[in-house]
Amino acid sequence: MQSTPAGLQTQQPRAQRHSALPPGTLAPDFTLHTTPDQTVSLHDFLGQPVILVFYPADWSPVCGDEMTLFNEVLPELHRYQGIMLGISVDGVWCHLAFAQDHKLRFPLLSDFEPKGKVARDYGVYRPQDGTSERALFVLDAEGKIYWSYVSPVGVNPGVDGVLKALDSLASLTSPSVETSFST
């Protein structure tokens, strides 16, 4: 099992209690619809890092919401050969409309039936709301959880934590890989 460096662990606000799967756990596999006739399976991405972004719902009333931000950073995620997957309990038609409206360039997966099953498997379902938490998981190339973060549901967590985790992961697996930005 890959060791987890200090500081790279499941981070949660102290006041909230979640049972998000911790680093080192094998990420539960899933197959979810991304369009009415297309599915995506987690095991298809073994061999490369995967960024799983659970979010409560497709439509948000503010500019610069979480999915928009990840969309803007996609070229940087690709530098780590990272695969970005968004997951919410919304149906595929809702996802299609949202992705089209926001010009998203990564798949949105529909954790719709059984509702929230994947979110439950990862320990980030909110039964009181019927949605997932706002949670981030970075999986290593072996399909294990390397880092995770559960944000307060109303707070966009940003991308900095994911990039730090990918930096750390890249330094462990391929120290010669260029991981810093030239800004």
Added chain:
Amino acid sequence: MSQLTIPVGSGDHVMGPLTAPVTLLEYGDYECPFCGAAYANVRSVQQQLGDRLCFVFRHFPLTTIHPRAEHASEAAEAAGAQGKFWEMHNLLFANQKALDEAHLLQYAGSLGLNPPQFEGDLLNHTFAEKVRGDFLGGIRSGVNGTPTFYINGQRHDGSYSAETLLAVLERAASLRQGPAAL
């Protein structure tokens, strides 16, 4: 709480003294209506705090939802290359719904900028790398939408109403002994 990872430096656009007791840094997008609303609030607190405030603006264009924001940022930089960054910054926020190329050229003309140089800088995307650099630095600092503010290097997650900003900036200024050290 997220912290600013790229300190204020010579590549930044700064209004007010670097030695001011409080520095307000904004990551913003010229096409974002929330940034437009925040613009008036920033102007208000600048007027009230005067030389006690150093204001810094960095670009954070959300290009997929605001298709003209990137070009507008480049226009601000192109104006900055001719010594008129803040003048263009003000015009862009005052005209958020008119950020197409023809209007950008018109604004440049109204500011007395050298037309061939300005147009060439836009055409050649001379400042695209600078704008992207601002954006990536913001990502690393935990910018999670627009606008995002940092006060003396700490991300400000509260309201950016003029009243709240003023109160938070006053408190930060009172806590700061000596020159700002972002």
